[in-house]
Amino acid sequence: MLTAAPPSASVTRRALLSGAAGVAGLAAAGLPPIRLVHAQDQGPVSVFDTLIDKAARLAGEAYQPPPVTVPKTLMDLDYDDFRKIRFRRDQALWRGEVPFELQMLHLGGYLRSPVSVFSTENGAITPLTYRPGLFDFSDSRIDPAGFGDIGFSGVRVHYPLNRHDVMDDLVVFQGASYFRALCAGSVYGLSARGIAVNTAHHDGEEFPAFTELYVERPDPLARSIVLHALLDGPSVTGAYRFEITPGATTRTTVQARLFARQPVPQLGMGVLTSMFDFAPIDRAGVDDFRPRVHDSQGLSIQTATGEWLWRPLTNPDRLAVNTFSLQGPKGFGLMQRMRAFPEYQDLEARYHLRPSAWVTPRGDWGAGEVVLVEIPTPDETNDNIVAFWKPAQPFEPGQPLSLDYDIDWTLDDPDHALAWCHTTLAGRFGVVGVPVSESERRLGRKWVIDFVGGPLCNLRDAGVVEVVASVGGGRIEPPVHTLNDLSGGVRVYLDSVAEGDGPMNLRCHLARGGTPVSETWTVQWRADTAA
Template identity: 40%
Template sequence: MSLRPTRRQVMATAIVAGALPVLPRPAAAEDPAMGAAQAFSFDQVREMARDLAKQPYAPAEVPDADLLETIDYDLHNQITYRADRTLWGDVPGAAKVRFFHPGRYFKQPVEIFAVQDGKARQIEFSLDLFDLPEDHPARKLENAGFAGFRVMDPDEKNDWLAILGASYFRTSGYSGQFGLSARGIAIDSGGPGPEEFPRFSKFWLEQAPEGGIVIHALLEGPRVTGAYRLDTRHQPGKGVFQTIDADIFLRGDIERLGIAPLTSMFWYGKNNRFVGPDWRPEIHDSDGLEMLLATGERIWRPLNNPPRVMANAFGAQSVKGFGLSQRERSFEQYQDDGVFYEKRATAWIQPRGDWGPGSVMLIELTTNDEIHDNIVAFWNPGEPAAAGKEFNLSYTLDWVSDSPPQDTARFIATRVGAGGVPGQVRPPNTVKYVLDLDGKGLEGLDRSSGVEAVVEASRGTLSLVYAFPIATTDRWRVTFDLDFGEDPSDDPIDLRLFLRHEGQAMSETWIYQAFPSQLRALLADHA
C-alpha cells in the first residue's frame, strides 16, 4: 500500500515556498481576479455532497495532463506565487492566502472561491499570478487550475497552513515546523483492498477574526462524498486550533472507514534504534499514539517500524480523544538542525459529542527512510459503512506541543536490549524492556512504598519485573525481561503495563507490539 508519493514530493511546495524570499509588495497590490458573486452557505455544500452521493462517480478531467507530468519536483519549485497578488493581502488582520500551481504530483485542479457577506466569487486561475522562468513548460498550459492553497504568517515570510493533494492538510503547529498531516477521510487504509484517496475538489474561503480562516470544502471520491467546514485559528507559539464539522455520504460500501485520520512518519526511536543505520539518534515526526477512552483510561502506544504492514484496532464504547504525539522534545535526541524533529507538533483530536462504539485504528508500514510517511491513525465507527449511510461528525483538532495534561504518570521513553543480569550468562531469546515515566502523581513514593508494575504478555515468559524511582531525578523506571522462546513464527507479541499503588492506577497504560524477528536481530547484534 502506498499512502501517497513521498512527502518530500507531495508537500515540497508547502515546505520550500515559505523559505523563498518574498518580494516587496507593490503599491498597486490587488487580489486575484474573481468571477461573479453568488449566494453561499455551508448548507449548500452539504446538499451538493448529498446529491453527488446519489450519482455515479465522475473523475475530474485533467487538462494538459501530459504536460503537467513534465513539471517535476525541481520544475515545480521554480514556480512561485506573486506576493502582490495574495488574497486579502491588503486587508488589515485578515488571513493572507496564496495558491499552488499544479504539477506532476498535483494534476487535478480544484476550484477556489472567496466568501464575503454571504456571497462567493470564484478565484480565476491565471499564469500571471505566478513568477516562473521564461522557458518553463508551465507557460504552455491553457487553463490548468489551482492545485491548492496556503495561508501565510502576518509577515508573509512563511506559511502556517497548507492544503495540497487529495484531502491532506498540514499546519506549522506551535513551533513553525511542519510535520505530520491530517486529511478529510481515509478509505481502506492498511487494507484489506487498495486504499482510496478522495479529494477536496472545491473550496470556499472565508475570513475569520484575528487572521483565522474558515474553509468550506467539498469532498469527492468513488465511494464517498462529503461537506467539511474547518474553522482554523493560529496562535503563534501556542499552536493551530481547528474545529471541524464533517457531513459524510457513502456512495458505496467501505470495509474500513477512517474518520479524522492523521498521517505521520516513524523510522526509529529509542525503542527500535537497531533498525536505523542513520547516524542520528532518532528520526520521527511522532513517537506514539495516545488515546483517552470514555472510561477515563489513558493509553500510550509507542510507534513501531514493523517488518510488515500492521493494522491494530483499539476498541472502545466511545473515545474522548486521540492523537499522534511527539513526546521527545530534546534536540540532543535527534541532532538534526535542518528539520528539527523535536519541534514537530502533536495532533490531538477531541470529538464534539459522543461518537459511539468503534475503535481507534493504527496502521504501521515498514520504512527504511524518513521521506516516507508510514503511520496512519483514525477513528473507525462500529456501525457498518454501507452505501447510502450518512455520518455527521464534529471534532476539534489541535496542533500543539503536547496533549491535554493528565493526573497520573506518563511514559516518556521505551528502550529494549539484551535481557538477563550484567556479569552473568545472558539467557537466550530474552530481551529487557526499560520504560521511563515522568513521575507525576508518584511524588513522595519510593522503592519501599509498594508501587508495582502490572505487566502482561500475549505469549512468552516475563521475569525480573521492577518499578523504582530513578536516583537524582523525579522520574520512575520499570524494567522487565521477556523470553520470547524458540517459536519460528513472527506473530507479534502484545505487551501491556501500568503502575499500581494500593489498588489504584498510578500511570497511563503502556501497550506495545514486539516482533520476534526484530528481537532476534537485536540480540544477534549484541552477541
C-alpha cells in the first residue's frame, strides 16, 4: 500500500565502478565477481564508501530515468495475479549455510524497472542474475519463456524469527525506497522509506528509488544482516547502509548519506508510511462490523526536554498536514497500541499484530520538524499516513546531508516513566439531557481520553492529579476526570467548542503538583468534518 501511485522502483544499470562494463555488464557476460579496491591497491574498501562516492558523482550529472523493460504480460498483472508469482524457496541464496536466506522478488504490475541486486563477501561482489527457474509461475498463468534477464523488483530476507525450524519473513526492500520489517509475533503492516521528497508539497512528490542493492553474506553465527543501497532520483542521490537485527524487537540501523541534484523544498528522513481507515474517534459514515481498521493508531514523539506527545491518527476529508517543531528530537514513531483481537475483530488482516515502528536518532539532528501527513482514503487498501523528520536546514546542491538512526519494529511502546494515552473517544458536545446552543451543537465536540500506567498504577484517588488542558482556535469547558477501574487509570472528559470551521488544536495531560505524570495528548479537529 502506498500514499500515491508512485513511479516504479526506478533503476539504472549504471556500473558500481567507473569502468565501461560495470558490475551489471559482468553479470550479463557471466564473468566472476569483482573486488572493490583502492586506486592505489591498498586493499578492500567498503561497499558503503564506494556507494557514497558514486552518489556524490551522480548528483553532479543530469538525472537519467531508467528504461522500462518489463514484458507487457507482466505490466498488465493486477495485484492478486502478481502475488501468484512466487520465489522457489529451495533457490534461496545461502540456504542452510547461514542463519539468513535471501530471496529475489519478481517484476510486474507497477514494479516495472529492475533493481540491480548483488551479494558481497569480503569485498567481492557477485551480481545476481534473473532466470525464470528461480520462480514458480504455476498459479499465475504466465509463460516466462523468452523473458531473458529482466532483473528483479527487490529482495526479501528470511530468518527463524518465531521458531528455530521455520524461516520467516524478516525484511523486504521493494518499490521506490520502501522497506518493511517484522518482529517476533507480528504480521506485515506499516512501511519505512529511505527518503521522502516533497510529500504533500505543492511542487509535487517525487519517489527516488533504490536502484542497486548489495547484501552482505552473513557469518554462520551472525545475529544481524547488512544491506547497502544506492538511491537515485530527479532531485536527490544517496547511499545507505542497513543493519537488520531480528528479535522480539527487530532493529534496523540506518546510515544515510545524501546529495542534492537540485534544491529540495521539503526533505523527509526517518520516513514511516502507514494506513488509518477508521476507529472510535473517527467513524463518520462508516458501516463496518469491525470496531477499528488501521495499521497504526497514533504518532508518538519524544522531545529533547523529556515531553512525550501523543497524536491520535484520523482519516480526514481533506489533506491534513501537522508539524511539530523540535530541537534535537529523541525519537518518534507510528504506534499500534491496541493489542487485543476484540478491538479489531479481523481474522484475516490481524491488525492487532501489526508492528509499531519507532525512529531513534543517532547523534544530534538539530532543529527541524516532525511532519505528520494524513490523506483521505475511502478504505483500507491505501497507505494514507506519512510521518517523517524535516531538517530545518535547506537541502541544496553542494551541501551533503548525513543522518544515522535506528528503526525499532515492535509490538510494544518505548519505555517511559509517564502514563500513556491508551484510548481516545469522541462524540457530541455536552451532557445528555442538558440543552446546548446551536453553535455548541455544530462547533462543539466531546473528547474522552484514557491515561494508564506509570504513576497512575495503583492510584486510589483521582483528585491527587489535575488535568492541564489548552486549546487554540476554540474554547474548552472545565475538564472532568475520574478513576477508570477497568483500565486501571484515569479517564478525562474534555468538552471543546471551535471558533469556526477552521482547525481547533487541543492539548491535554495529567500533572501532580505541577509536574507532568502523563504524556501530552494532542489532536486537531475541524467542525465542518463532524458527523
